[in-house]
Every structure is written in C-alpha cells, then in structure tokens.
Amino acid sequence: MxxxxxxxxxxxxxxxxxxxxxxxxxxxxxxAPPSDRTSRTEAARVDRVPAPDPQWFDCSTAFGPRTQCGTVQLPLDYDQPRKATTEVALLKVPATDPSRKLGTLFLNPGGPGGSGVQIAAAAPFFLSPALLERFDVVGFDPRGTNYSSNVQCFRNLGEQANALGPLLTTPFPVGDAETGAYIASSKAFGIACSTTGTPLSGSMSTAEVARDMDVLRRTVGDQRLSYLGFSYGSYLGNVYANLFPDRVRAVVIDGVLDPVAWAGTPATAGIPQTQRLKSGEAASKALHEVLARCTAAGPEFCALAALGDPETVYADIIASLKAEPLTIVDETGEPVFVLTHATLISFLLGDLYAPEGYSYVDQDLTLVATLLAAGGTTATSAPLVEKYEALHATAQRSDAFGLGFPYDNSPEAFQSVLCTDGLNPARAERWVPAAARADAVAPGFGPLWTWASSPCASSTWTVRDEDAYAGPFTRRTAAPVLVVGNYWDPATSYDGAVAASSLLPNSRLLSSDSWGHTAYGTSACVTDAVDTYLLRARTPAPGTVCTGDVQPFTVPLGSAERRAAPERALPPVVPPLPGALPRS
Missing domain, CATH: 1.20.5 (Single alpha-helices involved in coiled-coils or other helix-helix interfaces)
Structure with missing residues (x-):
C-alpha cells in the first residue's frame, strides 16, 4: 500500500x-458489503453449549492409516441444552504438514443418512494432496445415523421388514395392488417414526445437524467453517451458511439441491418434496442425451446402435416390459427376479450416477433387448443379477430370519431427515396423481423420484422439529460460497445449482459439462477450482464452465482406454434416493 x-x-x-x-x-x-450476522437466537442456541472433547483415539485398524476417531454428546434439542443429548461420532485424518495447517475441512457425502465418518476415512483416496497437507479432514455421522446414536422406528428388523417390504423391494408402484401396498407401507412408516422413533426422529432436521457442525467447528478450534459437501450435503452446507453467515471461511456445495424446493413453501406443500426437486427430469434428460450420443457415435462406439435407432430400441424395451415383465435367471437357469420396467428404470438411474455410466446404460439396454428378442426366460444375465442383488441388499438383510439385530436403520435415517426438513401433502394417496404428473414429464424417472417421499405424508408422519430451517436462503456470507453444478447430473439437477447460487448474494457458480452425480474429481478443471478456493479463498472467474474428462462414446468399444482407471478415486457420494446405486 x-x-x-x-x-x-x-x-x-x-x-x-x-x-x-x-x-x-x-x-x-x-x-465489500458486510456479511449478515448469526441471529441472536441462533447464537444463543449453539454458543452456550461447551465445546465437547471427542477424546480422539487411534482407529486405523478399522478405517485406515492415520485415522483418529471420537464421540461427543450434543443436545437433542438446542433450546434445552442441559437436558437430553445424542451421541455423534467423528473421524479425523490429520494434516500431513501440520506446520502449515490452515484448519479443519469438514466433509459430508450426502444421503441424507450418508456417513461422514466413512467419507473422511476415504479422503486420502479422493482429495488432492494439497488439501490433505493443509487441513485436518473431519467427518461426522449426522445425528441418528451410522456410527452416531441411531434412530430406530421399529422394535427389530423383522418388524421393519414387515412394515416396509413394498418400499424396500419396489422401485415405484405400478397398478392398483402395488400402489395400495405402497401407500399402506408409507403410512406405517410415518406412524412408526412418529411414535417408536421419537424423540430422535423429530430432532434430525438439517438445521440440527448444522448446529452440531458449528459446535464441532469450535471443538476443533476453527474461527470459521471450511466445508465440502456433496449431494444432500449441499443442503447441509446451504443451511449452515444461512444460519451462521458470518462464520463461513470456505463452503463448497457440489451436486446441489434447490433449497427452496427441498424445504417447500405453503404454496408448494401440496407437491411431494421429491417431485419439487425435478430430479426425475434431470435423470430423464441425462438418459436421453446418452441415447442421442449413442446414435451419433454409431455401433463402433455404442453396441445399442447396432440394434437400431437407440431411442426406438429403448421405447420398444419399455413397452415390452410394461406388457409382460421378463424373468431373469442365474447361470444355473434358476429364476432370480422379474424385470419390470420400474426395475429397469432403477437400474438405469444407478448407471447414470457414474461418469462412465453411459457405458453401463449401453450394456444394460443391449442385454435386455437381446434377452427380449430371444424370449428371455432361459438366458443367463449375470450383470442384471448383480445389479438386482446390490439394489435390494437392504431388503434381503431385513428378511433374514426376522432377526432383531444387527439393525439396519438406513431407511429411517433417510426419511427422518427428509420428512423433518420439508413440507409435503397430507395423505399418502396424494402421491398417486403426483406420480402420474411426474411420469408425463419424465417417464419412469418421475415416479421413481416422486414416490420416495410418500412416507412424509403429514397426516401420518406427525413428528415435527419446531426448529427446522425453512429459509430464507439469501444470507450474505462472510466469504463466498462456491456452488458446483453438473449439466448431466441425474439426481441433483443443474437447475438446483443455478437456483442456490442466484439466492446466495455472495456466491460463485462453477458449471461442469460432465457426467454422473456431482463433479469434484471428474476433471482437473473442477478439482483445481475447488482446491484453489479451499486453500486460497479464490473463486473461479464468473461464467467458468469445465468439461468432464469422461464423455460418452468417444472411445471405441473394447478399447483399453475405455477401461482405464482414473488417477484418483471419486468421492464416495451417497445419492439422495433410497435404493439407488452409488457410483464406485
């Protein structure tokens, strides 16, 4: 100067x-304009809670080299911090260069219900070395989930399986019988979590997790929060930024949920929460772009193109499966499952979660078309069997002998956050016309996403969190929020990133012409931009658009390059839909 x-x-x-x-x-x-300040009410809630001691211990045997684990007790209700508590589990990977440490980077993998402990343990495999050098990496399991105290809406797994069977085994209902069973199961789910699941089920809103994170920020000694959140973790980051705008150092949200759509408003409460997000439209858009690029590339690059026009082949497959589902058998000829068009849609959604998902779509549709042409009932179909078994692993565990332990609470973990956060129609029957409207806009994928929130019907899911956050999402943060959106994301629509960025006055939108769910790790362009922001508080230039390294049908079939592994693993993102297959 x-x-x-x-x-x-x-x-x-x-x-x-x-x-x-x-x-x-x-x-x-x-x-620069000053940031908004944490409200007096919110500051009083969290600041009077003493920073707890996790009593870190070595857990490298379970989670990998250099990992440290701990647990803390946090208020079940921040309005009554001296009363009931809930246990929250943490995992830390210390900075590799502690002499140059910038602070702590908190991670969340999505869900809701994904494990922050597990994504932090995986950090050495997907985070850049520069981040690992300069930050302690910490993940915590949101209250009610995973290694933290678990929400449990049923007395045992047998009771859970009996109540939730249709929800765990049917991607979305088709026909009167399936629809009736799905509605009954949704109601049973809501009633159970509003009775047996309380009080924890009513204390799992994203706002409570954001409050937990602010207390943990003080626990690790940081003045402001550094955070990288994926998928549903984008909503957690957004809620934190709006509750504690002056406590933001660097917040990255990647794979972004439209926050107003997630929370809902009185005007949109009659629309199911998972329809408001327009994820069905995003998945449909991605699939049909894959089919269009298959057409353009031709049979040398896309096997489906050898069977005819890919769009026509796909339409014929769906029509055939709607008319008569296909029995899939194992290598011995024994029937394993019946492939309905709903099940195929769920497989395709799982495919699209990966950057190389176009090749899985090509493989699956080519295989199904071939099976249909051959009659289908005697052909071996190992890839489809593997997908089915992975997709229904939770249901299979739940059915095993009706045992009450170990208890898999992943269905409750997902719904307790979803239903506590957002407004929804009163009765589960209202999902029937809503799913029909969604199907008209995004065939197959619309109903798949829409039905995911049916347990949230407010007349049966009656437990509430009076301190859940419903907005506004327009607070000016002390530092910019970096919002990352992927054009072809099948779960969190690119429009959600645009919406979130347009609401946050101090934010920067980074766009990515890439594939799969979320963008970090899909190109040096995105990864370097995120790393630079976290390390130096420097955002990319306005209007920056990155291009993913993996693009559909640019490498001939059978090429070794098509099968090459990426330099680093992708973050283990948990998709915001029960049963969908996460990318690996």
Whole structure:
C-alpha cells in the first residue's frame, strides 16, 4: 500500500482518512458489503453449549492409516441444552504438514443418512494432496445415523421388514395392488417414526445437524467453517451458511439441491418434496442425451446402435416390459427376479450416477433387448443379477430370519431427515396423481423420484422439529460460497445449482459439462477450482464452465482406454434416493 501523508487539523478528518486507508488496504478497492450476522437466537442456541472433547483415539485398524476417531454428546434439542443429548461420532485424518495447517475441512457425502465418518476415512483416496497437507479432514455421522446414536422406528428388523417390504423391494408402484401396498407401507412408516422413533426422529432436521457442525467447528478450534459437501450435503452446507453467515471461511456445495424446493413453501406443500426437486427430469434428460450420443457415435462406439435407432430400441424395451415383465435367471437357469420396467428404470438411474455410466446404460439396454428378442426366460444375465442383488441388499438383510439385530436403520435415517426438513401433502394417496404428473414429464424417472417421499405424508408422519430451517436462503456470507453444478447430473439437477447460487448474494457458480452425480474429481478443471478456493479463498472467474474428462462414446468399444482407471478415486457420494446405486 502506498504511504499517504495527510496533514489535518481536526481529529475527525484524520480518523475518517485512516478508516478509508485501512478499508482500501484490506480490499484493494471499494469495501465489500458486510456479511449478515448469526441471529441472536441462533447464537444463543449453539454458543452456550461447551465445546465437547471427542477424546480422539487411534482407529486405523478399522478405517485406515492415520485415522483418529471420537464421540461427543450434543443436545437433542438446542433450546434445552442441559437436558437430553445424542451421541455423534467423528473421524479425523490429520494434516500431513501440520506446520502449515490452515484448519479443519469438514466433509459430508450426502444421503441424507450418508456417513461422514466413512467419507473422511476415504479422503486420502479422493482429495488432492494439497488439501490433505493443509487441513485436518473431519467427518461426522449426522445425528441418528451410522456410527452416531441411531434412530430406530421399529422394535427389530423383522418388524421393519414387515412394515416396509413394498418400499424396500419396489422401485415405484405400478397398478392398483402395488400402489395400495405402497401407500399402506408409507403410512406405517410415518406412524412408526412418529411414535417408536421419537424423540430422535423429530430432532434430525438439517438445521440440527448444522448446529452440531458449528459446535464441532469450535471443538476443533476453527474461527470459521471450511466445508465440502456433496449431494444432500449441499443442503447441509446451504443451511449452515444461512444460519451462521458470518462464520463461513470456505463452503463448497457440489451436486446441489434447490433449497427452496427441498424445504417447500405453503404454496408448494401440496407437491411431494421429491417431485419439487425435478430430479426425475434431470435423470430423464441425462438418459436421453446418452441415447442421442449413442446414435451419433454409431455401433463402433455404442453396441445399442447396432440394434437400431437407440431411442426406438429403448421405447420398444419399455413397452415390452410394461406388457409382460421378463424373468431373469442365474447361470444355473434358476429364476432370480422379474424385470419390470420400474426395475429397469432403477437400474438405469444407478448407471447414470457414474461418469462412465453411459457405458453401463449401453450394456444394460443391449442385454435386455437381446434377452427380449430371444424370449428371455432361459438366458443367463449375470450383470442384471448383480445389479438386482446390490439394489435390494437392504431388503434381503431385513428378511433374514426376522432377526432383531444387527439393525439396519438406513431407511429411517433417510426419511427422518427428509420428512423433518420439508413440507409435503397430507395423505399418502396424494402421491398417486403426483406420480402420474411426474411420469408425463419424465417417464419412469418421475415416479421413481416422486414416490420416495410418500412416507412424509403429514397426516401420518406427525413428528415435527419446531426448529427446522425453512429459509430464507439469501444470507450474505462472510466469504463466498462456491456452488458446483453438473449439466448431466441425474439426481441433483443443474437447475438446483443455478437456483442456490442466484439466492446466495455472495456466491460463485462453477458449471461442469460432465457426467454422473456431482463433479469434484471428474476433471482437473473442477478439482483445481475447488482446491484453489479451499486453500486460497479464490473463486473461479464468473461464467467458468469445465468439461468432464469422461464423455460418452468417444472411445471405441473394447478399447483399453475405455477401461482405464482414473488417477484418483471419486468421492464416495451417497445419492439422495433410497435404493439407488452409488457410483464406485
């Protein structure tokens, strides 16, 4: 800063000049607008809670080299911090260069219900070395989930399986019988979580997790939060930024949920939460773009193109399966499952979660078309069997002998956050016309996403969190929020990133022409931009668009390059839909 000598006679003039010099020196230009402040109510809730001691211990045997684990007790209700508590589990990977440590980077993998402990343990495999050098990486399992105290809406797994069978085994209902069973199961789910599941089921809103994260920020000694959240983790980051805008150092949200759509408003409460997100439209858009690129590439690059026009082949497959489902058998010829068009849609959604998902779509549709042409009932179909078994692993565990332990609470973990956060129609029957409307806009994928929130019907899911956050999502944060959106994301629509960025006045949108769910790790462009922001607080230039390294049908079939492994693993993102297959 150039020294300026000011000869003044009055203290008021001197002080004003000095104030101007300090401001210009700090910003290099005119002063930035001040950030919004944490409300007095919110500050009182979290700041009176003493920073707990996780009592870190070595857990490398279970989670990998250098990992440290711990647990803390946090208030079940921040309005009554001296009363009931819930246990929250944490995992830390210490910075590899502690002498240059910038602070702690908190991670969340999505879900809701994904394990922060597990994504932190995986950090050495997907985070850049520069981040691992400069940050302690910490993940915590949101209250009610995974290694934290578990929400449990049923007395045992047998009771859970009996109540939730249709929800765990049917991607979405088709026909009166399936629809009736799905509605009954949704109601049973809501009633169970509003009775047996309380009080934890009513204390799992994203706002409560954001409050937990702010207490944990103090626990690790950081003045402001550094955070990288994927998928549903984008909503957690967004809620934190709006509850605690002056406590943001660097928040990245990747794979972004439209926050207003997730929470809902009185005007949109009659639309199911998972329909408002437009994820069905996003998945449909991605699939049909894959089919269009298959057509353009031809049979040398896309096997489906050898069977005819890919769009026509796909339409014929769906029509055939709607008319008569296909029995899939194992290598011995024994029937394994019946492939309905709903099950195929769920397989395709799982395919699209991966950057290389176009090749899985090609493989699956080519295989199904071939089976249909051959009659289908005696052909071996190992890839489809594997997908089916993976998709229904939870249901298979639940059915095993009706045992009450170990208890898999992943269905409750997902719904307790979803239903506590958002407004929904009163009765589960309202999902029938809603799914029909969604099917008209995004055939197959629309109903798949829409029905996911049917347990949230407000007349049966009656437990509430009076301190859940419903907005606004327009707070000005102390530092910019980096919003990352992927054009072809099949779960969190690119429009969600645009919406979130347009609401946050101090944010920067980074767009990516890439495939799969979320964008970090899909190109050096995205990864370097995120790393630079986290390390140096520097956002990419306005309007930056990255291009994913993997693009559909650019490598001939059978090429070794098509099968090459990426330099680093992708983050283990948990998709915001029960039963969908996460990318690996």
């Amino acid at each position: 150039t020294a300026v000598r000011l000869h003044v006679r009055r203290w008021g003039t001197l002080l004003a000049a000095l104030s101007l010099v300090v401001t210009l020196g700090a910003t290099g230009a005119s002063a």
